[in-house]
Amino acid sequence: xxxxxxxxxxxxxxxxxxxxxxxxxxxxxxxxxxxxxxxxxxxxxxxxxxxxxxxxxxxxxxxxxxxxxxxxxxxxxxxxxxxxxxxxxxxxxxxxxxxx
Amino acid sequence: xxxxxxxxxxxxxxxxxxxxxxxxxxxxxxxxxxxxxxxxxxxxxxxxxxxxxxxxxxxxxxxxxxxxxxxxxxxxxxxxxxxxxxxxxxxxxxxxxxxxxxxxxxxxxxxxxxxxxxxxxxxxxxxxxxxxxxxxxxxxxxxxxxxxxxxxxxxxxxxxxxxxxxxxxxxxxxxxxxxxxxxxxxxxxxxxxxxxxxxxxxxxxxxxxxxxxxxxxxxxxxxxxxxxxxxxxxxxxxxxxxxxxxxxxxxxxxxxxxxxxxxxxxxxxxxxxxxxxxxxxxxxxxxxxxxxxxxxxxxx
Amino acid sequence: xxxxxxxxxxxxxxxxxxxxxxxxxxxxxxxxxxxxxxxxxxxxxxxxxxxxxxxxxxxxxxxxxxxxxxxxxxxxxxxxxxxxxxxxxxxxxxxxxxxxxxxxxxxxxxxxxxxxxxxxxxxxxxxxxxxxxxxxxxxxxxxxxxxxxxxxxxxxxxxxxxxxxxxxxxxxxxxxxxxxxxxxxxxxxxxxxxxxxxxxxxxxxxxxxxxxxxxxxxxxxxxxxxxxxxxxxxxxxxxxxxxxxxxxxxxxxxxxxxxxxxxxxxxxxxxxxxxxxxxxxxxxxxxxxxxxxxxxxxxxxxxxxxxxxxxxxxxxxxxxxxxxxxxxxxxxxxxxxxxxxxxxxxxxxxxxxxxxxxxxxxxxxxxxxxxxxxxxxxxxxxxxxxxxxxxxxx
Numbered sequence: 001x002x003x004x005x006x007x008x009x010x011x012x013x014x015x016x017x018x019x020x021x022x023x024x025x026x027x028x029x030x031x032x033x034x035x036x037x038x039x040x041x042x043x044x045x046x047x048x049x050x051x052x053x054x055x056x057x058x059x060x061x062x063x064x065x066x067x068x069x070x071x072x073x074x075x076x077x078x079x080x081x082x083x084x085x086x087x088x089x090x091x092x093x094x095x096x097x098x099x100x
Numbered sequence: 101x102x103x104x105x106x107x108x109x110x111x112x113x114x115x116x117x118x119x120x121x122x123x124x125x126x127x128x129x130x131x132x133x134x135x136x137x138x139x140x141x142x143x144x145x146x147x148x149x150x151x152x153x154x155x156x157x158x159x160x161x162x163x164x165x166x167x168x169x170x171x172x173x174x175x176x177x178x179x180x181x182x183x184x185x186x187x188x189x190x191x192x193x194x195x196x197x198x199x200x201x202x203x204x205x206x207x208x209x210x211x212x213x214x215x216x217x218x219x220x221x222x223x224x225x226x227x228x229x230x231x232x233x234x235x236x237x238x239x240x241x242x243x244x245x246x247x248x249x250x251x252x253x254x255x256x257x258x259x260x261x262x263x264x265x266x267x268x269x270x271x272x273x274x275x276x277x278x279x280x281x282x283x284x285x286x287x288x289x290x291x292x293x294x295x296x297x298x299x300x301x302x303x304x305x306x307x308x309x310x311x312x313x314x315x316x317x318x319x320x321x322x323x324x325x326x327x328x329x330x331x332x333x334x335x336x337x338x339x340x341x342x343x344x345x346x347x348x349x350x351x352x353x354x355x356x357x358x359x360x361x362x363x364x365x366x367x368x369x370x371x372x373x374x375x376x377x378x379x380x381x382x383x384x385x386x387x388x389x390x391x392x393x394x395x396x397x398x399x400x
Numbered sequence: 401x402x403x404x405x406x407x408x409x410x411x412x413x414x415x416x417x418x419x420x421x422x423x424x425x426x427x428x429x430x431x432x433x434x435x436x437x438x439x440x441x442x443x444x445x446x447x448x449x450x451x452x453x454x455x456x457x458x459x460x461x462x463x464x465x466x467x468x469x470x471x472x473x474x475x476x477x478x479x480x481x482x483x484x485x486x487x488x489x490x491x492x493x494x495x496x497x498x499x500x501x502x503x504x505x506x507x508x509x510x511x512x513x514x515x516x517x518x519x520x521x522x523x524x525x526x527x528x529x530x531x532x533x534x535x536x537x538x539x540x541x542x543x544x545x546x547x548x549x550x551x552x553x554x555x556x557x558x559x560x561x562x563x564x565x566x567x568x569x570x571x572x573x574x575x576x577x578x579x580x581x582x583x584x585x586x587x588x589x590x591x592x593x594x595x596x597x598x599x600x601x602x603x604x605x606x607x608x609x610x611x612x613x614x615x616x617x618x619x620x621x622x623x624x625x626x627x628x629x630x631x632x633x634x635x636x637x638x639x640x641x642x643x644x645x646x647x648x649x650x651x652x653x654x655x656x657x658x659x660x661x662x663x664x665x666x667x668x669x670x671x672x673x674x675x676x677x678x679x680x681x682x683x684x685x686x687x688x689x690x691x692x693x694x695x696x697x698x699x700x701x702x703x704x705x706x707x708x709x710x711x712x713x714x715x716x717x718x719x720x721x722x723x724x725x726x727x728x729x730x731x732x733x734x735x736x737x738x739x740x741x742x743x744x745x746x747x748x749x750x751x752x753x754x755x756x757x758x759x760x761x762x763x764x765x766x767x768x769x770x771x772x773x774x775x776x777x778x779x780x781x782x783x784x785x786x787x788x789x790x791x792x793x794x
Contacts, residue, residue: 005158011618013625018560019499020613020622021598025606026163028117028154036122052104056288057325059127060116068105077116081123081314082322095322140603144468152612160608165600168610169467170490176461179454180426180468180476181600187423187452188474194601216464219457 003027029077033060037080039095041073047092054084054093107292110135111163113143118161119153123321125311125328126150126232128285130203133230133307136295140164141199144178146208147171149239150232172212175220175229178202182225199299200227206247207237210268221275221304228298228305231268234313242316249336251384253368254316260371260380264387267394272306273342279305281341286310286329290339290350297341310337318367327365334362335392340399347398356392359385402580402648409540409572412579413479413505413565414439416547418449419587422503423474423594426454426465430484431517432569433507437479459484463491463502470500471609473599475551478502481569482509482523489527495562496531497626498610499597501554502562504532505547508671508722509569510758518759519569521671521722524699525732527564531626533633534700536670537567538656540577545650548582551591552640559633560597561626566699568672570759582648590647634701654703656695657710659685663692665774666711668737669720670696673755673762677720680767691771696733704740711741715778717750718770724754730787749783755790766790 003024017023050070055063059081062074073084085093102110113134120127126149134141143166145151151168154161169177178200188194202220204213209231217229236254237243244254246266253260273280278301283291291309298305310328314321331337332351336359339351363369363384372381407415414436417425427437444453456462459480470476480488485506495502506527510520524534533553537543543565550563567573582590598607613619638654645651656674659681660666669677674695684691694710696702711717719738721731728735734752741748753770756762770790777783 003158008158008618011621013621013628016618016621016625018597018625018629019497019609020157020611020618021498022155022158022160022608022611023605025160025165025608026115028159028161029115031117031159033117033119050105052108055108056104056132057128057285059120059122059124059131059324060118061112061114061127061131062116065108068108074116079122079321081324082320083123083325086322087325142472142600155608155611157611157613157617160611162608163606164603165606166608167468167471167600168608168612169464169494173461173464173491176456176464177468179456179461180424180465180470181472182468183424183426183452183454183465184469184472184474184476185601187450188472188601190452191423191450196601196603198601198603215458216461219461222457223454 032076033079034076037078037098039080039082040098041078041080041082041084041093042096043073044092044094047090049090051089053087053089057083057087059083102292107135113141113163114154115161115163117159119156120149121315121321123314123324125234125285125313125324128324129230129232129309129311132285132288132291133201133295136292137199137299139197139199141201142181144174144181144202146174146204146213148205148208150203150205152239171208173216174202174204174208175213176216178227179220179223179225182227202227202229204229204231205238206231206233206235207245210247210266211245218275221272221277221306224303226303228307230307230309232309232311234311234316236316238313238316250387251369251372251380253371269306269308276345277304277306278302278344279342282308282337282339284310284328284332284337284339286325287332287339287351294341316368319365323365330357330362333357334359334388336362336388338392338395340395349395349399359388402582404578404580406576406578407540408435408574408576409543409567410435410507410574411439412540412544413547415581416544417477418443419584420477420548420551420591421449422451422477424452424454424469424476425478426456426462426469427478428456428459428462428480428484430459430481432509432573433479433481433505436505459487460491463488463495466502467491467495467498467500470502471498471598472601473596475594476502477504479505479507481507482511485523485527486511492527492530492532494610497622499560499626499629500562501560503550503554503565504562505565507569507573508566516758519571520757520759522724524564524566525723528700528732531561531630532700533561533563533630535563535565535698536696537565537572538672538674538695540572541579541650543567543572544579544581545644545648545652548587548590549640549644549652553633553637555594556636559629559636561629561633571672586647590644630701634698634703637698652697654698654706655710656697658693658695660692660694660710662690664690664715664778665771666692666694666714666717667720667767667770668694668696668717668733670699670733671722673720673722676762676764677767680764680771684771689771689775702736704736707737708740708744711748712744712746714748716774717748718753718774719750721752721754722756724757749777749781751777751783752787753790754787760791762791
């Protein structure tokens with residue numbers, strides 16, 4: 001179920017859900033925190049052994065995985081904290097300066 | 101005990117798009133705890149960094165149902181949710197299997213939340229209380245809590261905290277609940293195994309999780325996991341569990357790294373290295389030793 | 401067949417709770433509410449109810465657990481008094497803001513200090529801005545009847561707000577009174593099944609209850625929506641009171657006008673003292689005095705328009721206040737009455753009588769003094785003293 005909040009800034013009292021209860025789960029995914037970055041992780045796929053260490057340590061659920069394999073990085077939400085690069089046992093992620 | 105690949109197939113209950121700081125230890129703790137559940141969870145959260153940053157209306161980063169009430173009462177609130185579940189299930193009005201998890205920072209758990217936590221544990225509600233321990237009231241600006249380690253700078257202990265850290269896991273264990281454990285985000289295997297045990301326990305379970313805070317501890321955002329690891333390796337944060345009253349040390353740190361290795365990377369301990377403060381430094385090491393011996397004495 | 405019984409107010413309320421059979425009760429004992437929770441515990445122990453009864457460790461946790469249980473989509477009740485109500489204060493605001501239909505008895509007892517376990521309305525007055533509906537009861541019958549109606553009011557889709565049933569500590573709670581109970585199945589049918597608006601317990605439909613609202617958020621809109629629901633509950637309270645009348649023979653409204661139609665002197669009062677006032681009104685009428693009484697039933701929301709109309713023909717009014725608002729001109733009931741009357745075309749003199757604090761007894765002779773004072777004011781058209789005290793050693 002999705003909740004259409006496109007025009008929320010124009011909503012009147014009656015338009016908001018009663019009691020401020022958000023009627024869906026996980027819609028924060030629509031909010032992009034990628035703009036917070038000053039550094040960006042780069043995934044060096046050929047060095048990656050898909051050990052999943054970066055995935056378990058990402059505070060922002062931004063390491064994309066599927067069927068036991070790493071797919072890439074969710075740049076819409078990655079805040080560039082650098083934990084993945086620091087913890088990767090194979091140096092398969094490297095932090096580079098965010099381009100403007 | 102699942103391996104990482106198996107865990108990676110589990111549902112991630114926390115989405116990206118929350119506003120926790122880059123490198124926050126709390127969200128790592130939440131992700132690791134919740135991925136240990138095989139059954140849908142209902143989450144309660146005390147006021148604090150986690151709550152405020154994950155539920156800024158109209159956005160919620162929680163894919164499961166979630167409730168926030170006030171600062172000191174997540175344990176009481178979840179007691180109510182769990183009681184409703186028990187009642188409705190007993191009356192045949194609901195048949196799903198659900199688990200209940202309450203999250204609180206050390207502020208909302210060790211201090212203002214201690215009463216409601218104690219009440220919920222004593223009454224034996226079937227839920228897991230997870231304390232993400234970052235050692236201060238971080239959300240309001242790094243003020244000291246009873247979980248702040250001795251010697252640490254905080255905004256209300258600018259010369260360094262004078263009291264030792266309250267031993268909350270021991271207090272919880274003395275409520276005679278089925279499961280208590282201390283874990284660290286760095287040791288994911290240990291943490292997820294403990295989370296699974298906590299969720300399986302028939303009755304209350306308490307998890308105390310070391311969750312470093314780059315802002316409050318004054319370290320770089322990429323060092324969060326590394327610092328948690330050193331916390332374990334210096335014996336500052338013993339990893340143990342208490343199953344039905346039986347204490348067990350999970351990681352026996354035979355040769356502890358000197359406490360300086362834990363203190364030096366954190367700006368909040370900078371003053372301990374100023375000339376003339378050697379006594380304070382010695383106090384910190386002595387306290388780590390005392391606490392380690394205390395844990396050892398309980399474990400066979 | 402309705403049963404005529406002799407019960408204390410607390411026992412009557414416990415019976416109503418038993419008949420309603422809520423899913424969860426989370427409560428903490430405090431004098432003079434204690435016998436409600438004790439009796440209800442015996443019902444739980446005997447298996448007379450399906451209720452999950454949570455013996456919480458404080459009133460703050462009681463209301464917190466009620467919030468959790470109600471948000472989980474279950475029918476929830478609790479009860480408290482005085483310091484207990486004060487202790488759960490912050491959670492009262494949360495309960496109403498989250499639009500949770502929790503029903504609670506507040507057995508009116510004053511607030512410390514010094515510590516005093518007896519009746520006045522200081523406790524519930526402190527919560528009058530909390531967003532809870534507050535209904536006052538005159539006697540055990542009303543407390544029982546209002547409990548049953550409260551469940552319907554709270555859960556009504558037009559309302560969905562928590563309801564506080566207020567009745568006087570010891571005077572109503574502990575005194576044995578004669579009242580009629582409805583049959584179990586009549587109550588069950590009147591109250592109906594609970595259809596929650598939200599539930600935390602449906603994993604297919606996750607919700608986030610109690611989010612954070614930022615500086616550029618929508619707080620003002622949430623509050624306004626809540627306020628509209630509170631105001632909108634006035635007709636619902638009247639409607640349900642009428643429906644209850646059809647089922648029980650006892651009709652309830654937003655207030656009770658006692659010999660008010662042709663009254664010249666009127667006393668406005670809430671709670672058990674209304675009973676005493678009725679006796680005095682009857683006596684004065686026998687003596688040829690055009691005395692009348694307006695008993696407020698719904699205090700929040702306050703039926704200002706309706707009360708202003710009911711009092712419009714009167715020559716002098718005394719509002720009776722069983723609480724103190726230090727620093728204000730008089731106490732809450734006086735303030736609300738004076739404010740409600742402000743827009744009436746004819747300005748009627750209104751005075752305040754503060755009485756019964758800390759359980760100070762209010763004999764009929766004291767109420768007669770009030771009417772004498774009103775008679776004087778009606779005669780001269782002038783108020784000598786706006787705020788007065790009854791039974792105070794001065």
